[in-house]
Amino acid sequence: MTRGQLIQRLNELRSLPAETEVIEFKEAKNNFHFDKLGKYFSALSNEANLKGKAEAWLIFGIENKDHRIVGSRYRHGDRSGLDSLKGEIAEKTTNRITFIEIYELNLPEGRVIMFQIPAAPRGFPIAWAGHYHGRDGEELSPLNLEEIERIREQATRIDWSAATCEGATIEDLHPEAIRVAREKFKVKNQRLATEMDDWDDLTFLSKAKIIIGNRITRTAIILLGKPESEYFINPAVARITWLLKDKENHEKDYQHFTCPFLLAVDGVFGKIRNLKYRYIKEDTLFPEEVDQFDPFTIREALSNCIAHQDYSCGGRVNVVEREDGYLTFTNLGEFLPGSIETVIESEEPPAYYRNSFLVNAMVNLNMIDTVGSGIKRMFRLQREKFFPMPDYDISGGKVKATLTGKVLDIDFARVLARNPGLSFFEILMLDKVQKKKELSDHEISYLKDRQLIEGRKPNFHISFSIAEKTGRKAEYIRNRGLKDQHYKDLILEFIGQYGAATKAEIDKLILDLLPNVLSPKQQENKVRNLVYSMSKRDKTIVNEGTRRKPVWRMSQP
Structure with a gap:
């Protein structure tokens, strides 16, 4: 949130006549007991789930009766004191759940700290130090058994896409779609190429895991069904609408597509004009011309919409092409990973997909990549053309991804062209500058310190007179970071020498080596992802301790 949005949100909460189960004010003028903070986290998180809210708020520096700002000095000073709370709280909560964000507002009346607490995940009540907490009005209380069960019962997720369609047969599927599906499956599974020629x-x-026990699934209808077979998934619809708009946002053309989506993807792709973009030739750093939109990026964005659409909402996927160089893809449903940064940073697969059966079928048919690698590649392809990064709007119960098919700021393009060592996070910060988005104080300080931006808040502009011209090449290498394998080798060397490694020892070994551009939370996530990869994928280490207090040793051959 921006400072203005935070102040507006704070004023809205202060205007409430009293505290609620999901809002708590505390003066916390000088200190606040850590164990009580954890209990409030558990209680507010559980109550948000039970009340159907996405989040709860715990606010320090506010008097709890008349909601006056009295100011708090809780962990006053270095911002790292507040940031470290996320890890400290996670150590003693279920599934290491922690704050969405911790905001610090220095107002004329005093300092206010706003803890944004996520609702307990569906099916998983949040415990603090092994105990579940809730709220009785404004007071802390144990979460009763009935409330615990209400949350746990949510874990019974029904995969809409895996349900079978009564009365549907293979005759309701499109023969050409089945033929194309075979070809795509063969590309994805070449070891089965000869064998599958004999399959009916x-x-x-x-x-290919598209049907279940010879029964036609909703996934089969969506991907391979005849257009007239769409009624099998009623009241859901299988629709994609392509819309062309001119520079004044007036509609010029449109076309609707229905199942089979396997073929519809090519149909939509064929409608998108994807003109050539010609650069202003200033030097040899830029190519003469490129496609406005990389074909992979178009197909990946559209296929992601199909895979993650919330079909229970009864809406359609929209693709809007604008003549001034923008392409927008929209699907219904919350963005389950939480943020696009989470997808980019994480090396772990998502905990679950909305349409797991559909996603797996699309992977098997080579329609999408998994574990966010497709989205990462979309960002990389935009970078390679020196174009702006993709924009994701995940508000309002839908996901809107916008691709820009042109250079917005020539200085941004120059920086990317002349500095291939820029980190992903540096590029994202510079992308915010060229799009005139608000920067945090940390981002401003970081970019100014490295002479990447000039000007005064809020009117910053990109400077391309950086590392190579200021003698700061070593610092840029430091901020770019090392390859993941280097960090993994260090962990293995440590365990090999000392026999085992605790979480604290691995943190001490790796954290100081990570790029400065990463925030403390991002650094913590990076280390966690490295260890996860080593244990689950590489299978080079194994945890012989507990989940809360892991002790990592070498895996036995």
Whole structure:
């Protein structure tokens, strides 16, 4: 949130006549007991879930009766004191759940700290130090058994896309779509290429995990169904609308597509004009011309919409092409990873997908990549053309991804072209500058310190007179960071020498080596992702301790 948005949100909360189960004010003028903070986290998180809220708020520096700002000195000073709270709280909560964000506002009346607390995940009540807490009005209280069960019962997720369609048969699927599906499956599974030539259609569909026990699933209808078979998924719809708008945002053309989506993707792709973009030739750093939109990026964005659409909402996928160089893809449903930064940073697969059966089928048919790698590649392809980064708007219960098919700020393009060592986070910060988005104080300080921006708040502009011209190449290498394998080798060397490593020892070994551009939370996530990769994928280490207090040793051959 921006400072203005935070102040507006704070004023809204202060205007409430009293505290609620999901809002708590505390004066916390000088200190606040850590254990009580954890209990409030558990209680507010659980109550937000039970009340159907996305979040709860705990606010320090506010008197709890008349909601006056009295100011708090809780962990006053270095911002790292507040940032470290996330890890400290996570150590003693269920599934290491922690704050969405901790905001610090220095107002004329005093300092206010706003803890944004996420609702307990569906099916998982949040405990603090092994105990579940809730609220009885404004007071802390144990979460009763009935409330615990209400949250746990939410864990019974029904995968809409895996349900079978009563009365549907293979005759309701499109023969051409099945033929194309076979070709795509063969590309993805070349070791089965010869064998699958002998499969009949039902065997193929079962092997590709598109049907279940010869029964036609909703996934099969969406991807391979005849257009007239769409009624099998009613009241859901299988629709994609392509819309062309001129520079004044007036509609010029449109077309609707329905199942089979496997073929519709090519249909939509064919409608998008994807003109050539010609650079202003200043030097040899820029190519003469490129496609406005990389074909992979178009297909990946559209396929992601199909895979993650919340079909229970009864809406359609929209693709809007604008003549001034923008392409927008929209699907219904919350963005389950929480933020696009989470997808980019994480090396772990998502905990679950909305349409797991559909996602797996699309992976098997080579329509999408998994574990966010497709989104990461979209960002990389934009960077390679020196174009702006993709924009994601995940508000309002839908996901809107916008691609820009042109250079917005020539200085941004120059910086990317002349400095291939820029980190992803530096590029994202510079992208915010060229799009005139608000920067945090940390981002401003970081970019100014490295002479990447000039000007005064809020009117910053990009400077391309950086590392190579200021003698700060070593610092840029430091901020770019090392390859993941280097960090993994250090962990293995440590365990090899000392026999085992605790979480604290791995943190001490790795954290100081990570790029300065990463925030403390991002650095913590990076280390966690490295260890996860080593244990779950590389299988080079194994935890012989507990989940809360892991002790990592070498895996036995």
